[in-house]
Amino acid sequence: MTRGRFISFEGIDGAGKSTQHAWLVDYLRAQGKTVVASREPGGTPLGEKLRALLLAEPMHLETEALLMFAARREHVAQVIEPALARGDWVVCDRFVDASFAYQAGGRGLAWEKLQALADWTLAGLQPDLTLIFDAPVAVAQERLRAATANPDRFEQEQAAFFERVRNAYLRIADENPARVRLIDARQTPAVINKVLENIVATF
Ligand code: TYD
Secondary structure, three states, X not given: OOOOOEEEEEEOOOOOHHHHHHHHHHHHHHOOOOEEEEEOOOOOHHHHHHHHHHXXXXXXXXHHHHHHHHHHHHHHHHHHHHHHHHOOEEEEEOOHHHHHHHHHHHOOOOHHHHHHHHXXXXXXXXXXXXXXXXXXXXXXXXXXXXXXXXXXOOOOOOHHHHHHHHHHHHHHHHHOOOOEEEEEOOOOHHXXXXXXXXXXXXX
């Protein structure tokens, strides 16, 4: 049995990644692939409970990082590893890069602390392909304002926070050229659909 493929979607809030995530899941299924669509934080019953806490409850930044990784550990064990072992495609709205971008970049937790958590809990698991949706913070914030009636704890952050998150994502893209593709999220959804089609046809 060939191991499945693992794709993650990343980007600052408002970049439009969730729309494209849903589109790619439908596209791959239409191509006859068996796709497990998931998201982080979340993806399991326990992970979704942790998500509800993470998005609503004020907490210390290390608590936030630990809960993100707790939810992820469960997600990997219950969903991602079994799916990849079956040969399915896993298409996940956010994965470990989000912890580096938000908890290290955005909140200022030491990169090395997150690396230690990743080394401990993921045993080297990384997506085969990561799509980072990049847009200027002002563009993403405008989209967020138009689309979100009740912003969560992260969405309520100031522009400077998202600038730091964006810069961390750009650093991740720079340091992982074989895994990461940076997508200009200012393009129209139809143009981005084509970009994704081309990327998944060749990765
Ligand atoms: P998001 O995908 O933006 O959910 P939605 O589109 O439904 O609002 O994810 C929720 C938030 O969680 C997002 O603001 C980023 C944050 N997050 C982290 O801070 N660290 C992480 O490791 C993950 C997975 C998400």
